[in-house]
Amino acid sequence: MIYLDAAATTFQKPAAVKKAMAAAPELYTSPGRGGHRLAMAASEKLFECRERAARLFHVEDPERVAVTFNATHGLNIAIRSLVGPGDRVVISGYEHNSVLRPLHALGADIQVADGPVFEPEETARAFDRLIDRNTRAVMIDHVSNVFGYILPVEAVAALCRERGVPLIVDASQSAGAVPVDAGALGADFIAMPGHKGLYGPQGTGLLIASERAKPLLYGGSGSDSKNPDMPDYLPDRLEAGTHNMPGIAGLSAGLEFVARTGVEAIGAYERGLIRRMAGGLEAVPGVRVFAARDPENQAGVMSFEAPGLPAEEMAERLDRAGFAVRAGLHCAPLAHKTVGTIKRGTVRASVSAFNTKSEIDAFLNAVEAAVRGR
């Protein structure tokens, strides 16, 4: 199987990640819950993970790095911390349901900063038009999980700083592949999964949080236990209950892999693969490719469609040929609505640092065969 579904989760993991996860049950118990060596070893591993994340994302204080179950968990914390019923929020036209559904459940007044795909200046202008003194919070997807479009997060962050509006960044597709500088952005929250571009296991995520963070879960934290409220400091305020130590050990190894390889290098490599894929697919008769004119505006995710061949059927044919891609709306109907593909969806191919040019070439042959019905 050639795996091209890294936007859902990276399948190929660094050997160190697998090793760390396998060793964890023999090395660690619960961090922050005891003083014996197994608990303290767990505490050290957890702190190592926070410190590595803090370095990678330019966070001065590792206490601002909270461990979550996934990006959705982090986004729910962020949204519940800032937004209440009826509050006006401005979001991009590319948000995932992990943003839309919590906002809908809260009854927020959602304003969409709409803009064409791969046009970051137009997207920034749309945010500029909508962010005002009535805006309670702004949410922006750093990279579209459907189209790989790299949104103008720096420009939107500057608007938010200038107008004093809190910002939430969904770094689900960017963390590990596109530089994320939390210090420069000044966002209140940056949420990300551990299992995509950070190469950790599923069930892990990180939330870079500000003091505005409010607990989503309540329970034991191993600290201030006489207090019936959650501790008023980070990260304990956001981390009720026992930690996922095998996951955290794997995530820490994944963070080290990304730091050692280099986010810029990984991003450039993935963009190169996507350019190769886009060029090849554009040459296949009957295939429509969603590719940026300027490659700097697209990360390692790409959608395409073959009119007359439903996306799911295309994905099924590719699966039979040994290629893993994802078809449909990708839990991001808003992105499809923005681009005009809501009725039919797209086929999405997404790459990681472990894919190769020869895999892309094999994929192109398989798509051509699928379009021809072979």
Next chain:
Amino acid sequence: MEPLYLTCRSLTYAQRVSRALAAAGVQNTIIRTPQNMSREGCGYAVRIQGRALSRAMSVLAAAKLPPRRVYRPAAGGYEEVTV
């Protein structure tokens, strides 16, 4: 010389304190805070040698990592040290 205990608001904070002290050459160990030392319930403290107090407080002030409180052993338990 008797040890001193720097109580911290959280384990993560204690780990930051421990790292800062170690980087400055101040030997230390993170321990669970004894209940008769803690007003807040469970927590963590950083144990140092008493003679290192002045240096430790200077390092932690520079790093903007003040401990919650400082304790020393006393008859039947611990007593707070004014620093």
